[in-house]
Amino acid sequence: MTMARVGKPAPDFEASAYIVGEGFKNVKLSDYRGQWVVLCFYPGDFTFV
Amino acid sequence: MYPKLKELGVEVLSMSTDSRFTHKIWNETELSKMVEGGIPYPMLSDQGGRIGTVYGVYDEAAGVDIRGRFIIDPDGVLQAMEVLTPTVGRNPNELLRQVQAYQHVRSTGGAEVTPSGWTPGETTLKVGPDLVGRVWEVWKP
Numbered sequence A: 001m002t003m004a005r006v007g008k009p010a011p012d013f014e015a016s017a018y019i020v021g022e023g024f025k026n027v028k029l030s031d032y033r034g035q036w037v038v039l040c041f042y043p044g045d046f047t048f049v
Numbered sequence B: 001m002y003p004k005l006k007e008l009g010v011e012v013l014s015m016s017t018d019s020r021f022t023h024k025i026w027n028e029t030e031l032s033k034m035v036e037g038g039i040p041y042p043m044l045s046d047q048g049g050r051i052g053t054v055y056g057v058y059d060e061a062a063g064v065d066i067r068g069r070f071i072i073d074p075d076g077v078l079q080a081m082e083v084l085t086p087t088v089g090r091n092p093n094e095l096l097r098q099v100q101a102y103q104h105v106r107s108t109g110g111a112e113v114t115p116s117g118w119t120p121g122e123t124t125l126k127v128g129p130d131l132v133g134r135v136w137e138v139w140k141p
Helices: B002-007 B020-034 B050-054 B092-107
Strands: A014-019 A023-028 A036-041 B010-016 B043-045 B067-072 B078-084
Touching: A014 B020, A036 B092, B002 B010, B002 B092, B020 B043, B067 B092, B078 B092
Parallel strands: A036 B010, B010 B043
Antiparallel strands: A014 A023, A014 B043, A036 B067, B067 B078
8 A cells, every 4th residue: 555655646545525516426536637636634523623 | 715725726625534424414514604605625535544544644543534634736746744633723824825835836847946934926946056055145034
């Protein structure tokens, strides 16, 4: 398994997603090739920060 | 912050170990009261932490992805990462600054780089042998 490292290709993934107005769909990081992407992880929905 | 990022052509993806169903309800019941219309970007689910593990942010003991922020360029190359423990939130202004700096460097094909604390309009450094030992002439912190 290749770990994420700066200066290297970001590991691709596919994940199920909720998109307002669109509903549920699967999203792949590689779908966004050609665009800048900011990927933000956070600990959990309904938490405080 | 999202409209500013959108102007810069940046797509935002958020990710947690919650299910997409939880994302939907959170957006409808709470976030839509903070942001008109709710969160406009895709909210991704990383149940099991498989993706967070690869990105080095999955906390197995807690079963959650901790706060990690990654900037990925149009070639799919990871340019920047910032990882925080859960108790402190991120600074969106610093994210914006880094995106602007990476976009500037990319627009010059890497001929210019940005010094510490650079913001748009400030002096950049032109990479080359002439600059060696002479950074002090063009840039003072």
